[in-house]
Amino acid sequence: MAPRSAVFCLSLYLLVIVFSVSGTVGVSASSDDDLVDELESLQSKSPSGVIHLDDRLISRFLTSVKIPRPYHLIIFFDASSLRSKSELHLPQLRSEFAIVSESFAAHHRGLPSASKLFFCDIEFGESQSSFSKFGVNSLPHVRLVSPTTRSLSDSDSMDASAFSRLADAMAEFVESKTKISVGPILHPPPVSPRQQAVLLLALLIAAPFIIKKVLAGETLLHDSRVWMAGAVFVYFFSVSGSMHNIIRNMPMMMTDRDGRPVFFYQGSGMQLGAEGFIVGFLYTLVGLVLAIVTHGLVRLKSVTVQRGMMLAAMVVVYWAVGKVISLDNWKTGYSVHAYWPSSWK
């Protein structure tokens, strides 16, 4: 049923487009202002001022408008199906795009230049035909449609290598193509003012209690078990290579070509998040089991329980160590082997 309804929708869209095209042709003189007004109203609906386009709006504002158009459109090409691919950084770039848009709006509020440039985005799933009109076949992609652009595929695209510089590069791109200055980028503060106030208030309220507790010597800090758990956790966190994941922005896992999740990466220079945590857990597990046997199990009275738990512990330890060794062997190709003098071989 779904494909048929899609076809139906599409034909409906086509109808709408045909009507709107005929409409714009009919009243083209006043339509420039109308279009700008419409864009502005769309813009005001979105919190960051980024207008969400689809096939209908593309034709309304771009293809069916008499050239030169009264505005530039800068379009961010998004695809919700690809957002999970961490190497494309789509969500991050999209939020940077919104920051540029907000900065632009903030610097040009009330000025005539505010209606010269509009920030838009378009999603692949719902507007595939527009993607093909633009000739976009790889993401991330940012395009600027200037007033004089005739064919959408001729519009200026931003250099792919510049995406690493995020908002600044986008602003530069806009400036170089439109001659409209975006102005300094307004990065949102990491903690918003309201959050700051709440935090400060919470701290103020808590302060007397904390001080009282500290003076009485009853804080969590005085409980050595908390310290022990903390120490073991830091150990687990570091040994699992989490710092590597943070610094390198590694994803928890990848998907292979068939869409199946991949948790382990072969090759020693890199690791995935889940992989690190699994092995870190195994590292820590063995130590904890050993500690339980040496410090906890000894205190038990029942010999049978002791025996059973020790056997279980040994099986677990044996399995964990063996697992790490085999994983390491798989990942780096190194296996534990002896070094003999050559004459002994």
Add this chain to the structure above:
Amino acid sequence: MVAPVEPKPGGTLRNAFGGVLGFFILLLIGVLAFSIRLFSVIKYESVIHEFDPYFNYRVTQFLTKNGIYEFWNWFDDRTWYPLGRVIGGTVYPGLTLTAGTMWWILNSLNIPLSVETVCVFTAPVFSAFAAWATYFLTKEVKGIGSGLTAATLLALVPSYISRSVAGSYDNEAVAIFALIFTFFLYIKTLNTGSLFYATLNALSYFYMVCSWGGYTFIINLIPMHALLCIVTGRYSSRLYIAYAPLVVLGTLLAALVPVVGFNAVMTSEHFASFLVFIIIHVVAFVYFIKGILSPKMFKVAITLVLTVGIAVCIAVIAILVALVASSPTKGWSGRSLSLLDPTYASKYIPIIASVSEHQPPTWPSYFMDINILAFLVPAGIIACFLPLSDASSFVVLYLVTSVYFSGVMVRLMLVLAPAACILSGIALSEAFDVLTRSVKLQLVKLLEGPLSNAGDTKDENSTAQNDVLKADKQVATNNKTEDVKERPSKKNRKKDKENTEKAPVKSHNEKRLLALPLEASAIAIILLVVLGSLYVIHCVWAAAEAYSAPSIVLTSRSHDGLHVFDDFREAYAWLRHNTEADDKVASWWDYGYQTTAMANRTVIVDNNTWNNTHIATVGTAMSSPEKPAWEIFNSLDVKYVLVVFGGLVGYPSDDINKFLWMVRIGGGVFPHIKEPDYLRDGQYRIDAQATPTMLNCLMYKLSYYRFVETDGKGFDRVRRTEIGKKHFKLSHFEEVFTTHHWMVRIYKLKPPKNRMKGKTKKPKPTSKPLSGARRDGSTKKNPWQ
């Protein structure tokens, strides 16, 4: 790794026997630590390794030749041309002075070793010292058994071996010993409250400051521990004695080292110690007042003291904050900052991020570098908390901080290694202790079973026997704790009273518990021994295969035997014999130290990366087309350019692989060099798809000049592709020397042309015969096949 036999004190004789046995075990551990590091000498030769050690070697040579005063004032004009470098004031002199002293002592004993030999063997000797220091440190924490186990583990730990094989003559070689020894003395002072050890501690800290920039780790860790003790209510006069003299004496002594100087009081790395210094005085004062006043008066006084104290603290903190905020990097050096904020380096300091040892490690690195210790450490942590003492809390803190730092930079795995050894030693020793005790007790029960007939008597008998053993054990542990706590008891009577009160209760408890089932314990012992042997096997393998390569001489094993690549020394020797004494050689900074030490020629930049602009200049020259590059080099009076090229033999860490860093560092200072120009769609490639900028830059040309003549196709074995531009001529450089396996190629800058008019085309008369000769060599079969 064998569980050390812990002697049971039954009488003075047994005690003495245990002492002698312990001494010999320690001696053997020392021998083990020394000898496992000799693989590099046996497998290769007695030669200095890698890059930095060559600089240290050169400095040591200078020191032994010219004496300490000359060394102190040494201005080196052979490097960083035309700037030069003040060596005396910019190196950590500890290593050099140590090796120089060793050489001097040996020579005055009429043992005529060369400076190089002494330098090669410094690291193994100090590894033995480090193992002994580990023994003493762990002994202070958990007793002799743990000490011996930890020392054995440290003697073998691969992470430390990687920095201390014979020939690896670098600061870390002595610094790790100094680090552990300083910690030991701190713990010793903390346990005894003796000013003697406190003074020794400051001196040992001074030696550490002399040796390695990592001393900031100590001066932050010890304050952290002092603060932790205060916060958790463990303040004692011993803590004060352990901490206050160290800060005062240590800071004064540290300021004596030229390379540290006023940094010891001016940079943020040291501020934590001063802050804690103030806090500990406030706390000490409060305790003092508490001691002389009645409880009621004390309440009045404490409000007074607290207000004054807090006011003073706030004032000092405000001053510190102002000081810190006024400096551009907030008072922190780039390397320290990249530890606190791990993403800092990759964002702002490409030159730090570019070094492979500054990369964050992945989990296999831990398995490679500390092997099974990674499994044992959590058990050690828990053992340290049962019960928690000042000493064991310090060890845990040391582990936690170092394991975090090691997660940021793989190089700091070295600092983690001793901590991991200590905690694993504790864990292993305790595990063996429990298991062997169980076996022993159960065996006694088993043997006695058939002897006695009546159930009642048997039971009594065995329990009696049990109790005797228990008492024996108890005496042993009590002895141990008393040993440690004896002296503090004079000063902290109250605390000790608590201890002695607690002890009997505990011993009652312990009498009941004890043993695990016999057969399970036996299997567990076997498993632990197997685990330990895995460690030994891995360590020996790592020492022999992974970490012994001197990297100045390379070998590869293939089906037709062993191949040796001695191209680096060949090239440096060529430079030494065929160039003028004051010629300048340009290369990427990695090869600076080696060039000055082995070729004795002036270099533009070297591994002491103190001047980013200068490095960026060289990077820019390498990334520019021939003519601008020639102009840059000519302006620096460079005569020869040296590039390292691994494409023929498949040596992966060559200049082409490092090239993007040259571009990045160059582009950081000279914006006309842009990284995207060298990348095709974000990919770094040198084949036909490469960008024209890449194919025309100097590095490409110098690396691949005439490369196509080797196999007719120009197939690069590192990049596994055919090169993009195969046939080209050099207009401003001429090839003067290429080593046997093409790993080092040396080019000479052509002299500037007299007149531009009527260009006289010289057909490179000098290079022809040479290159012809090379061509013969190059058509040889590739040694890697």
